[in-house]
Amino acid sequence: MSATTKTDVVVLGAGAAGMMCAIEAGRRGRSVVVIDHAQAPGEKIRISGGGRCNFTNLHCTPANFISNNPHFAISALKSFTQHDFIDRVKARNIAFHEKTLGQLFCDGSAREIIAMLTDDMREVSAQLELTTAILEISRVDGGFQTRTSAGTWQSQSLVVATGGKSIPKMGATALGYDLAKQFGHAVTETRAGLVPFTWASNMHDSWGSLSGLSLDVHASCNGAAFGEAMLFTHRGLSGPAMLQVSSYWREGDSVAIDLTPGTDLAAHVKAERASRPKASIWTALGEVLPKRLAQQLGNEAGETASRLADLSNVAIEEIVAGLRNFRIMPGGTEGYRTAEVTLGGVDTARINQKTMESSLVPGLHFIGEVVDVTGHLGGHNFQWAWSSGAAAGRSA
Ligand code: FDA
Numbered sequence: 001m002s003a004t005t006k007t008d009v010v011v012l013g014a015g016a017a018g019m020m021c022a023i024e025a026g027r028r029g030r031s032v033v034v035i036d037h038a039q040a041p042g043e044k045i046r047i048s049g050g051g052r053c054n055f056t057n058l059h060c061t062p063a064n065f066i067s068n069n070p071h072f073a074i075s076a077l078k079s080f081t082q083h084d085f086i087d088r089v090k091a092r093n094i095a096f097h098e099k100t101l102g103q104l105f106c107d108g109s110a111r112e113i114i115a116m117l118t119d120d121m122r123e124v125s126a127q128l129e130l131t132t133a134i135l136e137i138s139r140v141d142g143g144f145q146t147r148t149s150a151g152t153w154q155s156q157s158l159v160v161a162t163g164g165k166s167i168p169k170m171g172a173t174a175l176g177y178d179l180a181k182q183f184g185h186a187v188t189e190t191r192a193g194l195v196p197f198t199w200a201s202n203m204h205d206s207w208g209s210l211s212g213l214s215l216d217v218h219a220s221c222n223g224a225a226f227g228e229a230m231l232f233t234h235r236g237l238s239g240p241a242m243l244q245v246s247s248y249w250r251e252g253d254s255v256a257i258d259l260t261p262g263t264d265l266a267a268h269v270k271a272e273r274a275s276r277p278k279a280s281i282w283t284a285l286g287e288v289l290p291k292r293l294a295q296q297l298g299n300e301a302g303e304t305a306s307r308l309a310d311l312s313n314v315a316i317e318e319i320v321a322g323l324r325n326f327r328i329m330p331g332g333t334e335g336y337r338t339a340e341v342t343l344g345g346v347d348t349a350r351i352n353q354k355t356m357e358s359s360l361v362p363g364l365h366f367i368g369e370v371v372d373v374t375g376h377l378g379g380h381n382f383q384w385a386w387s388s389g390a391a392a393g394r395s396a
Helices: 016-027 043-051 074-079 082-091 111-123 175-182 204-208 240-246 265-275 281-285 291-301 313-324 380-393
Strands: 004-012 032-035 054-057 096-098 103-106 127-129 134-140 143-148 151-160 191-193 214-221 224-232 236-238 255-258 326-328 341-343 364-366
Touching: 004 016, 004 143, 004 175, 016 032, 016 111, 016 151, 016 380, 032 151, 043 054, 043 111, 054 082, 054 380, 074 380, 082 111, 082 380, 134 175, 151 175, 204 291, 214 240, 224 240, 236 240, 240 255, 265 281, 265 313, 281 291, 281 313, 313 326
Parallel strands: 004 032, 004 151, 032 127, 151 364
Antiparallel strands: 054 103, 096 103, 134 143, 143 151, 191 341, 214 224, 214 255, 224 236, 255 326
8 A cells, every 4th residue: 555545533552551541532423543563463462461351440440540640540530430331242242250359350351352352443444554653643634644664544433542651572662751852741750560570689689589489468569558468479479469569669669468377376486485485486387487588587697586485475576577577678570571561651741631643632531450540450551441442432
């Protein structure tokens, strides 16, 4: 294709948000072209949730999102809710289940969600242009010109749905942020979110040996707290609790971890002292905590005064308090290489929260992860993609 083709809407990015937007715009009778440099649409959907896609969360509310403007997401989330998406999944007969904490996963495969979206796009004749490089975007009379390796399109509306920077190996680029700047929008600082922590160099050898060990904890950082599982890895700390707090963590911060939430640990240790006074406190703790962890904590504490009989109530309570408020200073995070999301993005100040349209450039929209709205772990990021995509699709 060499000539310029006219269409109502060009959507950049065939991810969750871009496809949802194309469907909604197509249902309004708009002609839509979705352009992506990937070989297949919805690649992040395909790999999400271990291949089963945690497509939404039953308990999704605006409180599950991080943004410079915490109110921004309210309108879109309300006008296309998790229940609206669940209705579509049910209508398509995709079997699903709640895994935990309201998180909904496909019973079968994430590919079923992608097939639902691509079929819906086909039904409204939305055109999908894959393996297409986006070369230049400019404003022309009455809209936008999108020059690509597959030809040039002129459209009244342009929807930027190119996602964040996470997992560059899968085709993530900064195109959306660059376009935002090109059109005069501010972009807030971006950083990796929902990402494993790495050990500080002085912890690597001793703590890395606990790799594979997992336990339920209560973790907090900068005012946010999550009670979920924590996983030790060779490189550092992962698991849902750590991924969640990583979105609130800044370099130099420590993470506070309650290693025994909901347990009366002091009472347990005192009872052990009465029944086997010669045992070490770390042996006693190994009945509540994973043994290898208790052993490692003992190594860190040193061998002095560890016999239960030698410990006063005050000493026991001090040790227990240390485990309830165990502080780790991560060396860093694994960064965009493995992050599930990108925090920050296109500043919401100049975006209409009902339509996702720019207030600086009429017809220009930003949706999904490229916007400064980032969800907690558990299906909230896809819900934001569906909700913001639907909002733009009803207006673009
Ligand atoms: P998305 O990244 O999906 O799509 C952007 C599209 O733009 C891509 O197709 C890309 O190829 C294209 N693009 C980018 N730059 C381009 C360029 N220069 N030219 C052309 N095309 C370009 N969330 C959740 O709610 N539940 C879950 O289970 C998971 N699981 C999960 C696992 C893993 C491993 C990751 C990395 C992420 C998740 N997420 C998640 C997060 C979720 O995948 C993410 O928030 C959404 O996919 C964002 O949707 P978008 O459509 O905004 O971007």
